Amino acid sequence: xxxxxxxxxxxxxxxxxxxxxxxxxxxxxxxxxxxxxxxxxxxxxxxxxxxxxxxxxxxxxxxxxxxxxxxxxxxxxxxxxxxxxxxxxxxxxxxxxxxxxxxxxxxxxxxxxxxxxxxxxxxxxxxxxxxxxxxxxxxxxxxxxxxxxxxxxxxxxxxxxxxxxxxxxxxxxxxxxxxxxxxxxxxxxxxxxxxxxxxxxxxxxxxxxxxxxxxxxxxxxxxxxxxxxxxxxxxxxxxxxxxxxxxxxxxxxxxxxxxxxxxxxxxxxxxxxxxxxxxxxxxxxxxxxxxxxxxxxxxxxxxxxxxxxxxxxxxxxxxxxxxxxxxxxxxxxxxxxxxxxxx
Amino acid sequence: xxxxxxxxxxxxxxxxxxxxxxxxxxxxxxxxxxxxxxxxxxxxxxxxxxxxxxxxxxxxxxxxxxxxxxxxxxxxxxxxxxxxxxxxxxxxxxxxxxxxxxxxxxxxxxxxxxxxxxxxxxxxxxxxxxxxxxxxxxxxxxxxxxxxxxxxxxxxxxxxxxxxxxxxxxxxxxxxxxxxxxxxxxxxxxxxxxxxxxxxxxxxxxxxxxxxxxxxxxxxxxxxxxxxxxxxxxxxxxxxxxxxxxxxxxxxxxxxxxxxxxxxxxxxxxxxxxxxxxxxxxxxxxxxxxxxxxxxxxxxxxxxxxxxxxxxxxxxxxxxxxxxxxxxxxxxxxxxxxxxxxxxxxxxxxxxxxxxxxxxxxxxxxxxxxxxxxxxxxxxxxxxxxxxxxxxxxxxxxxxxxxxxxxxxxxxxxxxxxxxxxxx
Numbered sequence: 001x002x003x004x005x006x007x008x009x010x011x012x013x014x015x016x017x018x019x020x021x022x023x024x025x026x027x028x029x030x031x032x033x034x035x036x037x038x039x040x041x042x043x044x045x046x047x048x049x050x051x052x053x054x055x056x057x058x059x060x061x062x063x064x065x066x067x068x069x070x071x072x073x074x075x076x077x078x079x080x081x082x083x084x085x086x087x088x089x090x091x092x093x094x095x096x097x098x099x100x101x102x103x104x105x106x107x108x109x110x111x112x113x114x115x116x117x118x119x120x121x122x123x124x125x126x127x128x129x130x131x132x133x134x135x136x137x138x139x140x141x142x143x144x145x146x147x148x149x150x151x152x153x154x155x156x157x158x159x160x161x162x163x164x165x166x167x168x169x170x171x172x173x174x175x176x177x178x179x180x181x182x183x184x185x186x187x188x189x190x191x192x193x194x195x196x197x198x199x200x201x202x203x204x205x206x207x208x209x210x211x212x213x214x215x216x217x218x219x220x221x222x223x224x225x226x227x228x229x230x231x232x233x234x235x236x237x238x239x240x241x242x243x244x245x246x247x248x249x250x251x252x253x254x255x256x257x258x259x260x261x262x263x264x265x266x267x268x269x270x271x272x273x274x275x276x277x278x279x280x281x282x283x284x285x286x287x288x289x290x291x292x293x294x295x296x297x298x299x300x301x302x303x304x305x306x307x308x309x310x311x312x313x314x315x316x317x318x319x320x321x322x323x324x325x326x327x328x329x330x331x332x333x334x335x336x337x338x339x340x341x342x343x
Numbered sequence: 344x345x346x347x348x349x350x351x352x353x354x355x356x357x358x359x360x361x362x363x364x365x366x367x368x369x370x371x372x373x374x375x376x377x378x379x380x381x382x383x384x385x386x387x388x389x390x391x392x393x394x395x396x397x398x399x400x401x402x403x404x405x406x407x408x409x410x411x412x413x414x415x416x417x418x419x420x421x422x423x424x425x426x427x428x429x430x431x432x433x434x435x436x437x438x439x440x441x442x443x444x445x446x447x448x449x450x451x452x453x454x455x456x457x458x459x460x461x462x463x464x465x466x467x468x469x470x471x472x473x474x475x476x477x478x479x480x481x482x483x484x485x486x487x488x489x490x491x492x493x494x495x496x497x498x499x500x501x502x503x504x505x506x507x508x509x510x511x512x513x514x515x516x517x518x519x520x521x522x523x524x525x526x527x528x529x530x531x532x533x534x535x536x537x538x539x540x541x542x543x544x545x546x547x548x549x550x551x552x553x554x555x556x557x558x559x560x561x562x563x564x565x566x567x568x569x570x571x572x573x574x575x576x577x578x579x580x581x582x583x584x585x586x587x588x589x590x591x592x593x594x595x596x597x598x599x600x601x602x603x604x605x606x607x608x609x610x611x612x613x614x615x616x617x618x619x620x621x622x623x624x625x626x627x628x629x630x631x632x633x634x635x636x637x638x639x640x641x642x643x644x645x646x647x648x649x650x651x652x653x654x655x656x657x658x659x660x661x662x663x664x665x666x667x668x669x670x671x672x673x674x675x676x677x678x679x680x681x682x683x684x685x686x687x688x689x690x691x692x693x694x695x696x697x698x699x700x701x702x703x704x705x706x707x708x709x710x711x712x713x714x715x716x717x718x719x720x721x722x723x724x725x726x727x728x729x730x731x732x733x734x735x736x737x738x739x740x741x742x743x744x745x746x747x748x749x750x751x752x753x754x755x756x757x758x759x760x761x762x763x764x765x766x767x
Contacts, residue, residue: 116656134653135653135656135657135660137439154442156439156440156442156443157436157439157440158650158653175440176650176653176707177436177440177650177653177707178436178439178440178443178685179440179682179685179707180440180443182443191443194443194444196685196686199705199707199713200650200707219649219707219711219712219713220707220713245750247711247712247749247750247751250711269711
């Protein structure tokens with residue numbers, strides 16, 4: 001369902017969304033006329049600009065920035081509520097999480113996140129937010145409706161990556177200086193195990209079946225694939241790019257398709273996204289993107305993938321099926337995180 | 344004056360030793376079974392004489408000599424805890440990770456007063472069972488400590504002495520160098536000048552021995568990267584950078600740069616006595632680099648990439664001031680022990696001592712790449728930041744400088760050139 005049309009039908013559409021709808025409609029018509037195929041659904045893409053203290057809002061169909069929203073200082077991690085009506089943004093330097101109304105772009109409230117929130121992940125019920133407090137060596141669990149801290153879990157030095165098993169039972173946090181993936185039971189909020197990975201783990205991503213966990217190591221230059229039940233590294237994926245120093249290959253963001261066939265890994269200052277066969281772990285391709293690529297996000301239909309390119313201040317758009325970069329879009333200063341609306 | 348001995352109870356302020364974890368402390372220890380549960384290690388600072396070291400704790404010693412307090416107002420005064428504050432932060436980092444690996448670390452600090460004997464302090468620490476020693480002292484004292492502790496299974500980390508001889512003729516098997524050598528520092532600058540196509544250098548050399556050594560290292564770097572020393576003069580005008588602003592300008596200091604053909608002035612003034620006097624006082628408008636102006640360093644307040652911002656914040660919160668290069672170097676030394684212990688799953692010195700120089704050991708240290716120790720001279724390979732007082736300018740190795748092993752080996756003394764031979 002097209003987001004613009006639904007907003008229109010509900011009759012509560014503010015001016016900004018109306019404009020978006022008009023543009024969107026035109027773009028859709030044009031797209032249909034040109035290709036004759038069913039147009040991709042239009043989603044809204046949100047990009048945090050770490051040094052711009054803002055969120056760039058992009059329409060996935062027109063691939064244009066439609067708005068720039070002011071948020072707290074040093075915005076990094078970003079995610080949407082399950083219904084897409086709210087946007088959560090880690091305002092790291094303000095030690096809080098800003099909650100924005102996605103229909104107005106205004107910060108409507110802020111959550112008590114604990115110090116220096118960097119990345120977070122929303123629980124499957126949509127009310128619990130698990131936050132990595134980078135400067136404070138802990139994970140904070142927040143009830144987003146009550147704005148209440150439910151638990152604080154001590155983890156390693158510089159916690160960052162946050163992954164949640166599909167059933168929501170196991171939370172994984174990676175600590176960048178301790179170099180571990182900490183497995184946390186989400187019912188007891190206790191650390192149940194720690195798996196040592198390579199240097200500076202930045203991101204944790206479960207496969208859709210919940211059996212495997214992929215963890216990137218930025219300085220180690222590898223992806224560790226961890227058997228979740230055995231809590232053991234079963235495979236290390238390495239990268240080799242002609243004409244790129246091994247030192248510049250710094251894996252950060254990871255996204256795996258729902259069908260479990262394909263994985264995309266952002267390689268930092270190598271300025272490329274690796275495309276990996278998620279079954280054989282063979283690296284099949286390197287897609288050239290902007291400079292210092294860190295975070296990745298799919299559209300819900302997984303037709304498009306967006307990457308934040310911090311040094312070139314833009315995002316790249318990847319056609320997932322074709323495995324091709326189709327566009328780059330300038331955003332604010334030092335883009336860090338990216339999230340896509342669910343509808 | 345007595346030597347200050349502080350047994351910093353840092354590990355304990357973190358509350359790491361709560362019930363439940365203790366049993367596992369015994370992992371790599373000879374802890375008697377009776378102590379294996381329910382009992383946290385002592386949290387009190389011990390008196391200097393107490394030799395007992397809990398077997399599951401790893402004590403790391405640090406010997407340094409605090410700078411005497413400045414006599415009057417000094418905006419850039421060296422803090423009294425320079426270096427040791429970095430070691431303290433690394434102990435906390437080690438202990439944070441240690442919660443999951445069941446390892447505990449403590450820092451045993453010895454601040455030397457005046458001419459207090461460094462060797463006696465080192466022997467004292469070794470006698471108490473300490474097997475990792477951070478030394479922030481000049482080359483002579485470092486060597487004396489290394490030789491005094493030879494064969495005792497103590498690994499020494501040099502965090503302050505940049506002398507090339509410590510990586511060459513005077514290298515020691517029991518010493519690892521975290522601080523970059525003068526060769527690495529001057530190579531970093533020379534690479535940047537090459538990148539900028541600044542080919543002609545005017546070298547100004549201070550009166551002290553360290554200045555002569557710095558100038559010598561720079562001349563080698565110039566030869567290595569095909570730069571020209573088009574002029575060289577000694578600095579003979581005294582510590583003008585430390586003179587008060589209302590001191591009349593010395594006319595001979597103003598004119599001694601006259602009539603020279605050069606692209607950039609390179610000052611060799613490790614003590615910081617006069618180098619800062621040169622910028623904006625050259626007859627021809629020329630930039631200044633070397634020990635002042637544009638410098639090569641391990642750390643700087645403007646470094647924020649590769650996670651450095653987190654270390655800067657953590658340090659500032661702990662110490663109430665900005666992190667300095669010596670703080671970073673001491674941090675990296677203590678973290679070398681912690682990281683090796685995590686990787687080998689033990690803090691046993693017999694296991695770790697040979698592991699530091701193993702290519703398999705690498706230290707992530709906010710430089711974007713893992714750092715390793717060169718097996719041939721025990722120097723830590725590392726990117727060097729090229730930085731002016733208010734901003735990062737570049738990072739060496741510069742793009743385009745390649746090496747069969749790693750670009751990091753374009754900085755400093757490479758294997759074919761080394762004169763280091765470790766005695767058995």
